[in-house]
Amino acid sequence: MNTTLNPLKRFVNASLFNNTSAIGWLAPVIQLRRPGWQPGLFRCYVTSKQVINQHVLQLSLKPSAKWPGFKPGQHIELNTLIDGRQQSRTFTISSSLSLWQKEGEIELTIRCHQDGRFTPHLLSAVSSGDRLYISEAKGDFYPETENSPLLLIAGGTGITPFASFIDQQVKRDTPVTLLHFAPTSDDHLFSQHFTKLSQQHPHFRYLPMSTQKQGYLSREMLRQNLSESDSDHVMVCGLMD
Structure with a gap:
């Protein structure tokens, strides 16, 4: 009984109180089918x-x-x-x-x-x-320049936006350095792809960092692994803990 009435109840409530546009009236009808x-x-x-x-x-x-x-x-x-x-x-x-x-x-x-x-x-x-x-895709998290050296620093699943555009950047011969911080090697998402990419393109450096072994992001860690030419443009995403 409740299974039948609940969609009907939602339809009536939505129809009565959502009349700001035609789609407001139609939405409850569509939701009964979808x-x-x-x-x-x-x-x-x-x-x-x-x-x-x-x-x-x-x-x-x-x-x-x-x-x-x-x-x-x-x-x-x-x-x-x-x-x-x-x-x-x-x-x-x-x-x-x-x-x-x-x-x-x-x-x-x-x-x-x-x-x-x-x-x-x-x-x-x-x-x-x-x-x-x-929904439609939103946001504007993309390198502002195409040819300047690019430093990407990711924590955990913060690697996802970089995974989306890094191939395109590397194919442009843009110098790219990627540091990915995660607890263990199992948490370094897309590691096989990034490793292969670094072997194919010498201007791409992939540095997976295990926080359990190497610690968290620090100034000293950056100094040891990077040069000034690596970081004309820096992008950071994700949690570093």
């Missing part, structure tokens, strides 16, 4: 889900053809229903622009919080083929 839909969001489907380690999950998503795309370094709002209620969180797109252009897919690399509500749901209840909803 749970989780909200105005301004775009449908997408989960094409794969991979558990990277005990803390990190990677989702591959295929947005609808209406989704306008993204610029490397941008983030999106991911929306889904949890226990009948609309929930959303913001995640940075970690995949390259070439994946979107060739396959029409994007990837989110997500840190899962055991005491959270949203990420445990993604880990336990979301599967390949499931429908989710995403």
Whole structure:
């Protein structure tokens, strides 16, 4: 009985109190057929889900053809229903622009919080083929210059925006140095890709730092590993603890 009445009740309430626009009236009707839909969001489907380690999950998503795309370094709002209620969180797109252009897919690399509500749901209840909803891509976290030496400092999953645009920067022959701080080697996301990239492009330096062995980011650590020519432009993202 409640299963039938709850959607109807939400429809009546939303219709009565949301009359600021035509979409406000139509939204409850659409939600009866497409749970989780909200105005301004775009449908997408989960094409794969991979558990990277005990803390990190990677989702591959295929947005609808209406989704306008993204610029490397941008983030999106991911929306889904949890226990009948609309929930959303913001995640940075970690995949390259070439994946979107060739396959029409994007990837989110997500840190899962055991005491959270949203990420445990993604880990336990979301599967390949499931429908989710995403917002337009937002933000402007991208190098301001194309040719100046670039120093990137990432902590944990703060590596994700760098993973999205670093290939493009390296292919331009831009000198790039990447320091990634994480507790252990298992936490250095995309390490195989970055290592291979550094072997192919001598102007790219990849320095994975284990905080358990080498300690946290410090002036002395930077002095030991960098020269003045490495850091004309500096970008920092993520927690360093």
